[in-house]
Amino acid sequence: MxxxxxxxxxxxxxxxxxxxxLLSLFLAARFRKPIPIIFGILVATLLNHGLSAWLGVWLxxxxxxxTGRLLVGISFIAVALxxxxxxxxxxxASNINRYGAFIATMVLFFxxxxxxxxxxxxxxxxxxxxxxxxxxxxxxxxxxxxxxxxxIFGHRLMQKLPLNAARYAASIVFMTLGIMTLxx
Numbered sequence: 170m171x172x173x174x175x176x177x178x179x180x181x182x183x184x185x186x187x188x189x190x191l192l193s194l195f196l197a198a199r200f201r202k203p204i205p206i207i208f209g210i211l212v213a214t215l216l217n218h219g220l221s222a223w224l225g226v227w228l229x230x231x232x233x234x235x236t237g238r239l240l241v242g243i244s245f246i247a248v249a250l251x252x253x254x255x256x257x258x259x260x261x262a263s264n265i266n267r268y269g270a271f272i273a274t275m276v277l278f279f280x281x282x283x284x285x286x287x288x289x290x291x292x293x294x295x296x297x298x299x300x301x302x303x304x305x306x307x308x309x310x311x312x313x314x315x316x317x318x319x320x321i322f323g324h325r326l327m328q329k330l331p332l333n334a335a336r337y338a339a340s341i342v343f344m345t346l347g348i349m350t351l352x353x
Contacts, residue, residue: 172294175298177308183287184287184312193206207313207317209272210313212275213275214278217278217291218312221288243347
């Protein structure tokens with residue numbers, strides 16, 4: 170259960186102000202169809218984070234527990250520092266309307282998550298906890314917690330969220346996890 174709760178809270182915090190959250194806002198403004206967008210985010214996240222969690226669990230088969238702990242601890246600290254660098258809104262493909270809200274969201278969201286800090290966090294969490302299903306579900310729910318309100322409430326919500334405070338809170342969570350992993 171710890172793997173699930175840590176994965177959920179870590180990704181929910183790390184996602185605030187992330188480029189995929191900006192993408193959610195863009196898609197909501199473009200399509201104005203929240204349900205297909207939400208399902209597109211869900212499917213893309215399940216696929217991306219499922220593959221990432223599998224990779225995290227698989228990697229631990231080839232490294233010793235001590236080396237794995239060291240790599241996980243350092244990786245958490247690196248993600249903590251990475252979170253402090255704000256993402257920039259990236260212009261999505263201009264012809265996405267022709268694919269519909271669900272397909273456009275699923276493809277764009279999956280691609281935006283490749284190499285993203287929440288994807289890296291999913292690999293790290295899966296390597297640490299060795300719980301493929303709990304980490305995948307936790308990181309997916311964390312992603313949904315951060316993005317569904319953006320899709321539903323859009324611009325009004327973005328104007329009220331203190332993004333820098335959320336970014337610092339997420340950084341502190343990752344830093345704490347990294348230090349705890351290295352010390353324990």
